[in-house]
Amino acid sequence: MATNTQDSTHLPLQETIVHSNKTARAIELMVLSLLVFILVYRVVCFKDQDQYLPWLLAFLCESWFTFIWTLCVCIKWNQCITKTYPDRLLKRVSESEFPSIDIFVTTADPILEPSIITMNTVLSLLAIECPVDKLALYLSDDGCSPLTFYSFVETTKFAKLWVPFCKKYNIQVRAPFRYFNSQSSPLESESLEFQQEWKSLKKEYGELCKKIDLAAQRPFLCDHDTDFGVFCGVHRLDHPSIIKVISENKEGTPSDLPHVIYISREKSPKHQHHYKAGAMNVLTRVSGVMTNAPLMLNVDCDMYANNPQVFLHAMCMVFAFYNGLKDDPFGNQLANLFYLAYGISSIQGPFYAGSGCFHRRKVIYGSSPDDMTKSDNISNEDLQKIFGKSIELRESAARILSESNSKIENRSSPSSCIEAAIHVASCSYEYGTSWGIQVGWLYGSTSEDILTGLGIHGRGWKSAITSSDMFAFLGCAPTTYPSTLKQQKRWGSGTIEILFTDKNPLLLTIKANLWFRQALAYLWLCLWPAHSVPGICYASLPAYCIITGSHFFPKVNERPFLIFMGIFVIYNLYVFWEFRRIGLSLRMWWNLQRIVRVNTMTAWLYGFISVIPKLMGLSKTTFEVTQKEYKSHDLEKDNERGVPIGTLKCLLAHQTLANLGFIYAAFTYDKSPMIVPGVVILLVNMVALVNGMLRLLKVDYSENWMVVLELGLGEMFCSVWLLLCFWEFLKGLFGNGNYGIPSSTIWKSGAFALLFVHLCRRSSQWF
Ligand SMILES: O=c1ccn([C@@H]2O[C@H](COP(=O)(O)OP(=O)(O)O[C@H]3O[C@H](CO)[C@@H](O)[C@H](O)[C@H]3O)[C@@H](O)[C@H]2O)c(=O)[nH]1
Numbered sequence: 001m002a003t004n005t006q007d008s009t010h011l012p013l014q015e016t017i018v019h020s021n022k023t024a025r026a027i028e029l030m031v032l033s034l035l036v037f038i039l040v041y042r043v044v045c046f047k048d049q050d051q052y053l054p055w056l057l058a059f060l061c062e063s064w065f066t067f068i069w070t071l072c073v074c075i076k077w078n079q080c081i082t083k084t085y086p087d088r089l090l091k092r093v094s095e096s097e098f099p100s101i102d103i104f105v106t107t108a109d110p111i112l113e114p115s116i117i118t119m120n121t122v123l124s125l126l127a128i129e130c131p132v133d134k135l136a137l138y139l140s141d142d143g144c145s146p147l148t149f150y151s152f153v154e155t156t157k158f159a160k161l162w163v164p165f166c167k168k169y170n171i172q173v174r175a176p177f178r179y180f181n182s183q184s185s186p187l188e189s190e191s192l193e194f195q196q197e198w199k200s201l202k203k204e205y206g207e208l209c210k211k212i213d214l215a216a217q218r219p220f221l222c223d224h225d226t227d228f229g230v231f232c233g234v235h236r237l238d239h240p241s242i243i244k245v246i247s248e249n250k251e252g253t254p255s256d257l258p259h260v261i262y263i264s265r266e267k268s269p270k271h272q273h274h275y276k277a278g279a280m281n282v283l284t285r286v287s288g289v290m291t292n293a294p295l296m297l298n299v300d301c302d303m304y305a306n307n308p309q310v311f312l313h314a315m316c317m318v319f320a321f322y323n324g325l326k327d328d329p330f331g332n333q334l335a336n337l338f339y340l341a342y343g344i345s346s347i348q349g350p351f352y353a354g355s356g357c358f359h360r361r362k363v364i365y366g367s368s369p370d371d372m373t374k375s376d377n378i379s380n381e382d383l384q385k386i387f388g389k390s391i392e393l394r395e396s397a398a399r400i401l402s403e404s405n406s407k408i409e410n411r412s413s414p415s416s417c418i419e420a421a422i423h424v425a426s427c428s429y430e431y432g433t434s435w436g437i438q439v440g441w442l443y444g445s446t447s448e449d450i451l452t453g454l455g456i457h458g459r460g461w462k463s464a465i466t467s468s469d470m471f472a473f474l475g476c477a478p479t480t481y482p483s484t485l486k487q488q489k490r491w492g493s494g495t496i497e498i499l500f501t502d503k504n505p506l507l508l509t510i511k512a513n514l515w516f517r518q519a520l521a522y523l524w525l526c527l528w529p530a531h532s533v534p535g536i537c538y539a540s541l542p543a544y545c546i547i548t549g550s551h552f553f554p555k556v557n558e559r560p561f562l563i564f565m566g567i568f569v570i571y572n573l574y575v576f577w578e579f580r581r582i583g584l585s586l587r588m589w590w591n592l593q594r595i596v597r598v599n600t601m602t603a604w605l606y607g608f609i610s611v612i613p614k615l616m617g618l619s620k621t622t623f624e625v626t627q628k629e630y631k632s633h634d635l636e637k638d639n640e641r642g643v644p645i646g647t648l649k650c651l652l653a654h655q656t657l658a659n660l661g662f663i664y665a666a667f668t669y670d671k672s673p674m675i676v677p678g679v680v681i682l683l684v685n686m687v688a689l690v691n692g693m694l695r696l697l698k699v700d701y702s703e704n705w706m707v708v709l710e711l712g713l714g715e716m717f718c719s720v721w722l723l724l725c726f727w728e729f730l731k732g733l734f735g736n737g738n739y740g741i742p743s744s745t746i747w748k749s750g751a752f753a754l755l756f757v758h759l760c761r762r763s764s765q766w767f
């Protein structure tokens with residue numbers, strides 16, 4: 001542009017900022033060397049033990065911890081973040097040069113995922129800062145629900161008021177439920193016009209909520225003569241495709257809404273539908289024949305765009321690439337472990353976490369970075385093998401794959417493509433094609449996101465996460481402990497099963513283009529549920545030793561005890577220091593350090609175990625949708641109550657949006673068998689502590705208090721620490737109603753605990 005100043009053309013659109021990491025590295029290496037000392041100590045002192053079993057088990061577990069820690073050190077070694085500068089971009093590139101973008105939202109169940117949440121996500125996305133004629137929004141409804149469809153139609157009407165309002169007044173948070181919750185009336189200092197519009201929009205939004213609420217309360221009367229006719233008598237798992245263009249921006253009028261399209265793909269009990277991955281592939285194909293944008297953004301139904309500039313941030317990376325850097329699909333995830341994320345950012349880039357992420361369509365279509373230099377022509381036959389029979393889809397895919405930085409324009413109106421769209425949304429379309437295997441979202445894991453991202457990194461692409469002051473997207477973490485467990489179990493089984501696919505990170509680093517350290521990062525992630533076995537083993541050791549009067553720690557007055565104490569103190573202080581650096585509280589640190597241990601022994605263990613029958617072909621893992629909760633009332637009160645449940649999204653939301661409202665809950669329990677191992681560990685440690693106390697009481701302190709040192713104080717300390725970790729379970733043993741652990745679970749766990757105590761006594765005679 002002529003108006004460019006020298007400065008603005010020279011300043012980069014994106015910058016990688018390297019964090020100095022020396023102190024952290026030093027501490028991590030110190031912990032690593034202490035771990036190695038422990039292993040050496042175990043080997044050297046093996047023969048001096050009265051009982052070999054605890055010593056051997058401890059050695060095995062500690063070897064595992066050392067291995068995992070080594071992976072962590074490798075991943076975190078270099079730390080960097082990427083900063084993007086939308087204002088520089090706008091000075092340099094005119095909006096008409098932006099590539100267009102297809103946005104996908106997935107929902108699966110209007111009850112587990114209340115429509116109003118999904119609709120807020122939709123509204124926040126329709127209102128992002130992006131030229132309207134570049135945008136199309138697709139909603140995939142796996143629930144085939146007339147309620148979702150109805151809400152979507154009504155929301156689109158409301159969006160015609162909401163979007164212009166947001167853009168006119170540059171509203172920051174464009175999900176109305178957040179916007180109107182944070183402000184109960186417009187600021188006095190604002191203009192009169194603003195105040196009026198504000199009030200009328202708040203009223204309209206209230207109306208929208210009421211309509212959706214009412215519709216949710218009564219069964220849907222499907223009138224054959226209306227748009228709802230197609231939903232008559234359909235079953236969510238057995239119905240033809242329903243695709244409706246709800247709003248169409250034919251002329252690309254800037255004041256109008258973007259294209260808004262509803263999709264409920266065909267389902268039949270005879271065909272696998274592959275849950276979210278299947279839905280994403282249908283979205284990819286339908287959008288391929290309708291708008292075929294070179295960029296896509298996918299978002300879970302509960303993840304609203306918190307930063308309206310998110311598209312511009314992503315554009316900074318696109319144009320930064322055009323300026324000569326390496327190409328990458330855009331990652332924008334909420335990571336639970338910042339430092340790991342920063343670490344991975346300095347390798348090939350963050351994992352794809354399933355939501356809030358921009359992808360290039362050609363990357364999803366299976367291309368590799370070096371394909372750019374190859375000839376563009378793929379034979380029609382090959383295209384059919386990969387993408388399937390649809391001529392429209394093959395043509396659009398060919399256009400994407402042969403793109404040589406030229407713009408891909410295909411703004412024919414979506415409503416003229418319905419027939420082709422229905423074809424590619426059918427449930428048998430994928431047979432004999434590469435969908436789910438080479439292209440699109442990959443099948444074979446309930447963590448389809450990680451698997452798909454791994455496939456992309458495996459081809460040599462890089463990814464990036466933008467960091468701006470505002471989180472790009474915010475979503476709901478499960479609000480109850482049982483649903484947290486379910487989610488974590490799904491993640492657990494999903495990540496570990498990746499190791500048994502052809503996308504095993506070690507294979508990809510040998511055979512394909514996955515970088516070695518990136519492979520270590522994936523290995524760390526995929527082995528995460530396997531941690532449960534040594535975890536639970538190590539947690540039983542103190543109880544075992546106290547009950548049998550044996551040791552797995554050196555005695556308090558022996559030198560090597562210092563190594564163990566050193567690790568404990570240094571590691572915990574170190575994690576706390578990491579937390580402080582990103583502004584998290586002591587409470588947060590304590591919650592997270594506890595919940596990690598609890599989850600290890602419950603959900604991860606089940607995730608890990610549930611993979612075994614699947615690998616043997618005896619069962620299929622299923623994707624259970626997480627319950628999302630919508631509360632519009634009394635946010636303040638919710639904040640005071642209860643313990644935040646440690647999931648990653650919660651962690652981020654906790655920091656910035658303390659009153660988001662979904663996030664907090666006291667522990668509640670259901671009859672899920674998942675908590676049994678946790679309760680067993682708790683009970684066993686309680687028995688052990690009572691045992692230990694009695695022994696301490698018996699000591700005649702006046703005679704020789706030194707014998708106390710012989711009594712396994714280290715083991716006792718561990719037991720107490722575990723008790724603190726399981727504090728919520730302890731409360732649950734005595735809690736009422738939902739807050740109490742069901743008595744059947746307590747009985748079952750009690751029986752296992754007794755068995756354990758009994759076996760301890762017996763085994764001490766054998767080993
Ligand atoms: O058959 C299905 C099941 C789920 N979904 C959608 O998938 C998304 C994620 O489901 P959710 O129950 O919220 O799972 P989470 O555990 O919260 O999701 C995380 O983990 C998933 C993998 O386990 C990823 O797919 C997600 O993107 C990631 O946010 C939601 O929009 C659902 O509507 C479908 O479209 N079809």
Ligand SMILES: [Mn+2]
Binds near residue numbers: 302475476626
């Ligand atoms: Mn979710």
